[in-house]
Amino acid sequence: MEEKEHESQIEYQKPTKFTLSDAGEGLSNEEYAKRERAVVWKLDCFIAPVMMFLMLISYLDHGNYFFSRIGFAATQGLSTDIGLKRNQLNICISIFYIFYIIAEGFPSLAVTRLLLGFFEGLASALSGAFGGLLAYAILYMDGVARMKGWRWLYIIEGIITLVFAGLCVFIVPKNFETAYFLTENDRVIMRHRAEATAAYSGGQSHYKWKDVKMAAKDVKSWLHGSIQICVVTILYGFGTFLPIILKDGFHYSIIQAQYLVIPVNLWGAIVYAIGAVLSDKYKARFLSLIISAPFGIVGYAILVANSRRRLSAGVQYFATYLISTASYLCTGTNIAWLSSNCAPDGKRAASVGILLSLINIGGVVAGQVYQTSSAPGFVLGHSWSLGCLVFAWCGWWVVLGLYKKREREKDRALAEEVTIPQDEWSDRAPDFRYQF
Numbered sequence: 001m002e003e004k005e006h007e008s009q010i011e012y013q014k015p016t017k018f019t020l021s022d023a024g025e026g027l028s029n030e031e032y033a034k035r036e037r038a039v040v041w042k043l044d045c046f047i048a049p050v051m052m053f054l055m056l057i058s059y060l061d062h063g064n065y066f067f068s069r070i071g072f073a074a075t076q077g078l079s080t081d082i083g084l085k086r087n088q089l090n091i092c093i094s095i096f097y098i099f100y101i102i103a104e105g106f107p108s109l110a111v112t113r114l115l116l117g118f119f120e121g122l123a124s125a126l127s128g129a130f131g132g133l134l135a136y137a138i139l140y141m142d143g144v145a146r147m148k149g150w151r152w153l154y155i156i157e158g159i160i161t162l163v164f165a166g167l168c169v170f171i172v173p174k175n176f177e178t179a180y181f182l183t184e185n186d187r188v189i190m191r192h193r194a195e196a197t198a199a200y201s202g203g204q205s206h207y208k209w210k211d212v213k214m215a216a217k218d219v220k221s222w223l224h225g226s227i228q229i230c231v232v233t234i235l236y237g238f239g240t241f242l243p244i245i246l247k248d249g250f251h252y253s254i255i256q257a258q259y260l261v262i263p264v265n266l267w268g269a270i271v272y273a274i275g276a277v278l279s280d281k282y283k284a285r286f287l288s289l290i291i292s293a294p295f296g297i298v299g300y301a302i303l304v305a306n307s308r309r310r311l312s313a314g315v316q317y318f319a320t321y322l323i324s325t326a327s328y329l330c331t332g333t334n335i336a337w338l339s340s341n342c343a344p345d346g347k348r349a350a351s352v353g354i355l356l357s358l359i360n361i362g363g364v365v366a367g368q369v370y371q372t373s374s375a376p377g378f379v380l381g382h383s384w385s386l387g388c389l390v391f392a393w394c395g396w397w398v399v400l401g402l403y404k405k406r407e408r409e410k411d412r413a414l415a416e417e418v419t420i421p422q423d424e425w426s427d428r429a430p431d432f433r434y435q436f
């Protein structure tokens with residue numbers, strides 16, 4: 001009680017809004033806003049596509065779709081060629097994520113990502129479609145230079161990564177001051193935006209451990225993180241083992257399994273893009289999640305039911321579209337929801353960093369629940385994924401309840417004219433409103 005009374009006596013100063021008029025440019029706020037939107041659009045056009053393509057090849061190489069490559073390679077004979085027995089393929093997949101968790105330190109917590117929720121999820125879905133197309137084409141290289149097709153798969157994708165990484169040295173500017181696509185007037189606006197960001201962040205250009213502590217003590221970081229483990233388990237399992245499921249579970253040929261992956265992932269990318277845009281426009285993250293998750297639940301229920309009553313391959317393949325509808329949208333939107341409800345920037349970066357570190361646990365789990373010995377039904381994997389989606393769906397209702405509870409507390413604080421100092425301002429401040 002004493003702490004609350006003390007907080008109510010402290011004055012909070014909101015960050016200053018900067019305009020070109022402040023610099024003597026003679027522009028009205030409306031003209032400045034128009035100029036600012038044009039500059040932001042330039043950034044979106046020149047930077048965002050490059051970042052998305054980097055995310056795409058990242059997923060192709062070492063993210064969840066690195067193991068989708070293992071899925072593709074496994075259908076092309078990788079397991080036989082290198083002598084993998086029983087569940088050794090699953091162990092290899094899980095081991096990667098154990099070391100991936102160890103490798104991610106504090107710097108990864110403090111990284112701010114441009115349009116994180118949209119481009120990361122979209123790149124993930126597109127990499128599945130692109131990877132399927134590439135794997136299908138490379139299948140015909142089997143025997144070239146006396147090498148198996150799956151070896152060419154890794155060689156060609158590795159070359160693509162190296163070439164594009166080299167180009168990025170020249171394509172991606174170091175900062176807005178050196179950006180080749182910005183005019184001097186654009187840079188003036190960017191300087192003002194940087195000043196506004198500094199004011200919003202308490203005037204600190206670097207994040208502090210205080211931000212990490214705030215994020216770690218906030219229960220919503222762990223609620224979203226726990227849910228993210230579940231939805232990422234689905235995404236990793238689905239992306240990694242889809243080619244194997246199509247081949248062994250649905251009894252399709254190797255060639256059919258390779259090209260049937262493409263439309264499933266393209267559908268996921270389309271649904272994700274539409275869902276991300278609408279949820280961002282209307283600030284309706286919760287609604288997007290609650291609507292999309294049941295599609296995946298039904299999809300996995302169909303695949304689980306198939307173990308008792310054999311369903312046609314067409315019905316099972318339709319179920320993969322339902323799963324794709326949920327897996328990408330749920331994964332990205334949950335991240336975006338947490339990000340939009342964290343402040344200041346340091347706490348946001350730390351909260352999202354905690355979540356991104358936790359999701360690698362999902363990779364470890366996904367590598368074990370889809371045991372190759374459980375083919376062709378994969379009952380354990382499908383049942384586990386079904387349970388994860390149900391847990392996530394229920395978890396989002398808990399998160400919504402938490403946000404609404406805090407909003408009621410903020411309304412009472414505003415009525416009592418509670419104020420907070422600028423250096424202690426965060427998303428718990430009365431004037432910060434959560435997005436549902």
